[in-house]
Amino acid sequence: MRLALAGSxxxxxxxxxxxxxPQARLVDRLWDAMYVTSIVVFILVVAALLWAAFRxxxxxxxxxxxxxxxxxxxxxxxxxxxxxxxxxxxxxxDLSVGRAITTNPGNDALQIRxxxxxxxxxxxxxxxxxxxxxxxxNEIHIPVGRPVVFELRSADVIHSFWPPxxxxxxxxxxxxxxxxxxxxxxxxxxxxxxxxxCGYQHAKMAFLIVAEPPGEFAxxxxxxxxxxxxxxxxxxxxxxxxxLASSCVMCHAISGTPAGSRIGPDLTHLASRRTIAAGTxxxxxxxxxxxxxxxxxxxxxxxxxxxxxxxxxxxxxxxxLETLK
Amino acid sequence: xxxxxxxxxxxxxxxxxxxxxxxxxxxxxxxxxxxxxDHKSIGKRYxxxxxxxxxxxxxxxxxxxxxxxxxxxxxxxxxxxxQFFTMHGMTxxxxxxxxxxxxxxxxxxxxxxxxxxxxxxxxxxxxYWVYLAGGLFLYISFFLNTGPDTGWFSxxxxxxxxxxxxxxxxxxAQSITFxxxxxxxxxxxxxxxxxxxxxxxxxxxxxxxxxxxMLVQAFMVLFAMPWIATVTQLLAMDRLVATHFFNPxxxxxxxxxxxxxxxxxxxxxxxxxxxxLGFVSMIVTTFTRRPVYGYPAMVLSLLxxxxxxxxxxxxxxFATGLPQLGQSFFTAAxxxxxxxxxxxxxxxxxxxxxxxxxxSVPFLFVxxxxxxxxxxxxxxxxxxxxxxxxxxxxxxxxxxxxxYVLVGGAVFPLLGAFYYWFPKVTGRMLDERLGDxxxxxxxxxxxxxxxxxxxxxLEGMPRRVYTYLQGTGWxxxxxxxxxxxxxxxxxxxxxxxxxxxxxxxxxxxxxDPWGADTLEWATTSPPPPYNFAYIPVVEGRAPLxxxxxxxxxxxxxxxxxxxxxxxxxxxxxxxxxxxxxxxxIWPLLAAIATTILFVTLIFTPWxxxxxxxxxLLSLLGWGWxxxxxxxxxxxxxxxx
Numbered sequence: 001m002r003l004a005l006a007g008s009x010x011x012x013x014x015x016x017x018x019x020x021x022p023q024a025r026l027v028d029r030l031w032d033a034m035y036v037t038s039i040v041v042f043i044l045v046v047a048a049l050l051w052a053a054f055r056x057x058x059x060x061x062x063x064x065x066x067x068x069x070x071x072x073x074x075x076x077x078x079x080x081x082x083x084x085x086x087x088x089x090x091x092x093x094d095l096s097v098g099r100a101i102t103t104n105p106g107n108d109a110l111q112i113r114x115x116x117x118x119x120x121x122x123x124x125x126x127x128x129x130x131x132x133x134x135x136x137x138n139e140i141h142i143p144v145g146r147p148v149v150f151e152l153r154s155a156d157v158i159h160s161f162w163p164p165x166x167x168x169x170x171x172x173x174x175x176x177x178x179x180x181x182x183x184x185x186x187x188x189x190x191x192x193x194x195x196x197x198c199g200y201q202h203a204k205m206a207f208l209i210v211a212e213p214p215g216e217f218a219x220x221x222x223x224x225x226x227x228x229x230x231x232x233x234x235x236x237x238x239x240x241x242x243x244l245a246s247s248c249v250m251c252h253a254i255s256g257t258p259a260g261s262r263i264g265p266d267l268t269h270l271a272s273r274r275t276i277a278a279g280t281x282x283x284x285x286x287x288x289x290x291x292x293x294x295x296x297x298x299x300x301x302x303x304x305x306x307x308x309x310x311x312x313x314x315x316x317x318x319x320x321l322e323t324l325k
Numbered sequence: 326x327x328x329x330x331x332x333x334x335x336x337x338x339x340x341x342x343x344x345x346x347x348x349x350x351x352x353x354x355x356x357x358x359x360x361x362x363d364h365k366s367i368g369k370r371y372x373x374x375x376x377x378x379x380x381x382x383x384x385x386x387x388x389x390x391x392x393x394x395x396x397x398x399x400x401x402x403x404x405x406x407x408q409f410f411t412m413h414g415m416t417x418x419x420x421x422x423x424x425x426x427x428x429x430x431x432x433x434x435x436x437x438x439x440x441x442x443x444x445x446x447x448x449x450x451x452x453y454w455v456y457l458a459g460g461l462f463l464y465i466s467f468f469l470n471t472g473p474d475t476g477w478f479s480x481x482x483x484x485x486x487x488x489x490x491x492x493x494x495x496x497x498a499q500s501i502t503f504x505x506x507x508x509x510x511x512x513x514x515x516x517x518x519x520x521x522x523x524x525x526x527x528x529x530x531x532x533x534x535x536x537x538x539m540l541v542q543a544f545m546v547l548f549a550m551p552w553i554a555t556v557t558q559l560l561a562m563d564r565l566v567a568t569h570f571f572n573p574x575x576x577x578x579x580x581x582x583x584x585x586x587x588x589x590x591x592x593x594x595x596x597x598x599x600x601x602l603g604f605v606s607m608i609v610t611t612f613t614r615r616p617v618y619g620y621p622a623m624v625l626s627l628l629x630x631x632x633x634x635x636x637x638x639x640x641x642x643f644a645t646g647l648p649q650l651g652q653s654f655f656t657a658a659x660x661x662x663x664x665x666x667x668x669x670x671x672x673x674x675x676x677x678x679x680x681x682x683x684x685s686v687p688f689l690f691v692x693x694x695x696x697x698x699x700x701x702x703x704x705x706x707x708x709x710x711x712x713x714x715x716x717x718x719x720x721x722x723x724x725x726x727x728x729y730v731l732v733g734g735a736v737f738p739l740l741g742a743f744y745y746w747f748p749k750v751t752g753r754m755l756d757e758r759l760g761d762x763x764x765x766x767x768x769x770x771x772x773x774x775x776x777x778x779x780x781x782x783l784e785g786m787p788r789r790v791y792t793y794l795q796g797t798g799w800x801x802x803x804x805x806x807x808x809x810x811x812x813x814x815x816x817x818x819x820x821x822x823x824x825x826x827x828x829x830x831x832x833x834x835x836x837d838p839w840g841a842d843t844l845e846w847a848t849t850s851p852p853p854p855y856n857f858a859y860i861p862v863v864e865g866r867a868p869l870x871x872x873x874x875x876x877x878x879x880x881x882x883x884x885x886x887x888x889x890x891x892x893x894x895x896x897x898x899x900x901x902x903x904x905x906x907x908x909x910i911w912p913l914l915a916a917i918a919t920t921i922l923f924v925t926l927i928f929t930p931w932x933x934x935x936x937x938x939x940x941l942l943s944l945l946g947w948g949w950x951x952x953x954x955x956x957x958x959x960x961x962x963x964x965x
Contacts, residue, residue: 010796014785016716027712031783034713038703045670045699052678053692072679076619076671083667087660087706094656094710101712102649118488157483158579160644160719164785168715171645174482175573176580178646195644195719195787197476199483200403203790280794300402 009275009282012208013165014191020211021166023182026097033093037086101168105147105181112140113151116159116172116194119201119302120265120278125221134224135253137265139273141210143217144187152178157199163192163209171196184211191279200301206279227256228268228324239320242313247305254324264304270324277302285318292317329880330525330862330899342858344884349441349855352908360908362446363854367453368432369750374453375425378460382416383817385409387810390774394807396795406791407474408493412467414477415497418593419504420460422735423546426600427511429742430539432750434515436845436852437533439524439861441889442905444517447912447947452510454916459503462924466496473497476789478590479560481571481582486564495564495927498557502923505554512546515539522889523897524844525879526863530624533843533866534610534617537624538603541631545596548635553589556582566930580645587638595634597731599627601738602669605691608741609673611841612688613680616867619672626665633662643714652711659709666702670695685839686760690741693768697733701726704779719789722782728775740767740820747824748838752850753831759823766816773809777802842867847876860890863897911947918943 019025115122125134142148152161154172162169167182184190194205212220231237243249244259251264259267270276273283277299281287290297292314295304309317351361361367389409392401401409435443443449466472473493475484484494519540523532532540560582562568569575571582606617617623639647639655673695682688704726708714717723740763747755782788786799793799837846846869848857859878865871879899882888887905892898922936 010794011798014797016783016785024716027716030710030713031707031716034703034707034710038707041703042699045674046696048674049677049692049695052674053682053684055678056681072618072675076622076668076675079671080664080668084664087663090706090710091657091660094712095653097710097712098649098653157488158480162785162787164716168712169644169718170715173579173645175578176646191785193785193787196480197483197719197789199488200407202787203403203792204794206794301404 009208009279010191012189012191014163014193016164018165020186020188020190021182021184023101023167024165026100027168030093030097034090037090041086105149105183109147109149109181110143111149111151112142113153114140114161114172116152116154116156116161116198116205118156118199119194119205119299121161121205121207122155122262122265123207125224132225134221135266136224136269136273138207138275138278139210140207141212141217141220142184143214144184144211146214147181147183149179149181152180158196159194159198159205160196161192162195163190163207165190166192166209166211169195184209187211187213189274193279201278201299204278204280204299206275208274208279210274223272223325224269228254230256231320231323233319235316235319236323237320238313239316239318242309242317243320246307246309248307251303267321267324271322272325285322288321289314289318330877338858341884342853345855345858346853348885348887349853351854357908359913360450360910362442362450362906362908362912364431364435364443364446364449365750365852365854365856367449368428371428371431371453371456372425374457374460375421375428378416378420379425380817380821381464382413382421383814385413385416387814389413390807390810392791393793393803395804396793396797396800398792401791403791404474407476407789408467408470408472410789411473411476411479411497412463415463415473415500417731418477418597419501420456420463422597422731423508423593424456424504425739426542426597426735427508427515427546429604429739429746430515430535430542430600431511433746433845434518434536434539435522436749436848436856437536437843438519438522438527439844439857439863440518440522441856441860441887443514444522445514447906447909448510449514451912451916452507452514454913455503455510455919456507458916458920459500459507462503462920463496463500466492466500471496473500478583478586481560481563481579482573484560485571486567492927495561498561498564499923499927501557502554503920505550506919508546509550509554512543512550515543516547519543520894521891521900523892524861524863525890525892525897525899527892527897529895529897530621531863531866534606534620534623534627535600535603537627538599538606541627542596542599545592545599545631545634549589549592549596552585553593556585556589559585561926565926580642583642583645584638587641588635591638591641592634594727594730595630597735599630601694601735602627602630604738604742604745605669605673605694607841607843608687608691608738608745609676610867611745611839612683612685612691613677614683614840615676615680616842616870617672618675618679619668620866622668623672626668629665630662633658633665637662640709640714643711644718649711656709656711660706663702663706670699685744686755686757686764687741687745689761689764690737690744693764694733694737694741697729697737697768697771700776701729701731701733705730717782719787720782721778721786721788724788725775725778725782728771728778732771732775737767740764745839746845747827748834749845749850749852751828751831752834753827754834754838755827755831756823759819759826763816763819763823766812766819770809770812770814770816774806774813775809777805777809781806837869842870844868909947911943915940915943915947 019028113124121138123136123140127133152170152172154174159172160169161172166184167180170178170180188211190209192207194202231240249259251261253260253262253266255268276283276288276291292307294306295302296306351357351363351366392398392406471492473496475489475494479497482488519536559570563570569577571577571579573579610617636658637655640659643652708726744755744760781799781802834850836849844861861876861878879890882890888902889905891900891903893900918939922940925932925935
């Protein structure tokens, strides 16, 4: 399953013109109306311009007498009036779409907190008991057909949360918590990307939204609540020791182990995620190895340092990380 | 001799010219160049400097397009790319677009209103030197790998001390300060010149539309630029002396930056556009041989564009989560500005319709302008919508939109203006055939480059990304855009070839090669240092068309000293005579002192202690009294 996805992880819908939620669909409809009107306006103006220009091209006849200017005046006034009317209709349409998008999502909405970091997304599902909180990164699972409210925050600079097929964007501004909500209509994986310039790796700060039927979503959430699996075979056990003894623990957390730092993405269920490096690479063993050894070569400027590991240690570490389902 | 309006004196014209030449000429050589206070000499170097920055900014754009031609390209890393796109934006906005339209205004306005010079000639020199220093400062920093890398609107906290250590953002903030001072200085000169130095009889409602456009632009500069100068200084203080204006952790506000920046940043676009509308009106008039249709409507729409442009800034912030109702006001205002813009276009079309258009190169550029500007205009109305903008904000759709507005809406009229006034400035015509090629390459190139970007934005491509992944589906359209950029480069090479060849071998222009109607065509090409041997007297909107034979003129102005005639603000009746300064080195020295002040301030607050006294000294030298004779102002006695 993961292999099948590996090649196409970037090709998930991420287009304004490919809406998959009522919110994105409303905006798409607004776009359609404005697009068609604009084409008509463009054609009319350019046709008028060319007609005016070629009517007496390079002619040396006497100029029109001023009496002929009277219909001209009517045309200019009519054109201005028509412009105003079109704009007014757009304004009303825009207000009604804005109103529809920002209605109250209702009481059964799922709350997800998404915090932008340079250059990845921390995703947190909060619950009444802190022990039930789920923290993951760069891959957001949501149930189909249920409103989801995103609490948008930033840990450093301004980022902007934007899954084009599902929702208009909203900035994540330090000191200014924001929120938005939408409801995915059909199951699928959707891609999103940071839209506000945020430094070196703004280009490689993507995320996936996995919309799945409520049952599957519940199963997924329950799985994410578990602490990390304790490794059983020798190689994985060695890998865990490597993890805990190296610089990994300075930034990453794996629940159920002493590693609890929150600077980088939570790795408790790393192996269940489709991508690494914020939607930059498919989560395969080879990519993971390359990322651990020299993340700077893949995402120059990223906060992850290069790691010097013996090949045996690296192999063990990879085996261990792959158990974190 | 008393001032006499309306009668050309019956004296020996040749001796008058010689005397004026002696009084107003610029000293020869390098010293003369450094001390010049002639608006034409300074205007020319201003235009040339701005065009050099235009080419540099264009080269940066070329490198950007090369990097984005393929997915996961490695021509530029993120560090270089971020500097390149920031330099491209800053160069085009601060070192090219505003300076070049302002410079054309500084050159043309005195000629168009029948004046001998700008109102404050030394200030004009100072403004140019400060602008040049700012541009050099920015580019020297760039070549030292200290080029700004946070974008031309450098949002905090990314641009703050925590996330942008080093001096790159300080270079950003301070080079803006240079250009803002230059722009403010020019605005003051233009406003006073337009209000007080018009030829007798050129009442406000007889002013050429370009002069109206420059007047509106100058007022916009006056109200917009102080904001950016202030906000960049707040940022510089956050960075240098640890204030916390933008630090949310200490009670500062990251959004404050955006409000202050865009309160300048949106009018900025119209500061560039308004003079371009003026160019178009002039070119349309001349090449259709008709006065522009609906002069009062044109003037009023220019004024309302200037006014409304200050009420739109929040549409750059629709994604920041401001209250919905508040945003709706800005949607309405943003859409409303399409009405005066539409009136301009309708009136031009009406003028063309009733005229007999000649398809010379300037007119071609005007036709191209209307086509591109309408595309940029309708997408502008689209992004005024809050919810649609929240989809395409910060994507290539917006990149496409503002390039249509700025390239189509400002660069095309500018190039048209270049072809139109080149004969006046140099005395030689640009080549028409090369001009046709120049136009078509640019027109096709611009569309090929920028049109696909609409689609890229809708398909989810954010702006300011140094690369994109294979599989995003953005590769082909990006390649197309890059091919378009190659055509633009070819078009600009032709333009340069045309300028260089025409300077040497172009056909001689004569005073009025196009048969135009405004005063700048009444004098020789290029104009003499004193502009007009006799200050003309104006009796209508199109003095050269309404008057057969010689223009009526003002008699009685002294020719042995730099006397200029001041007129009243509304009706341009002779008011007083003002003595203008002679060439001086002090503006250059003051600009050097300003540069020392600004550059040292980047490194230490002691820069103020070093630079301020130097600046004060240079201003003392500048303003040192030169005897009563020099400042004499004579009230004019009315003569019927």
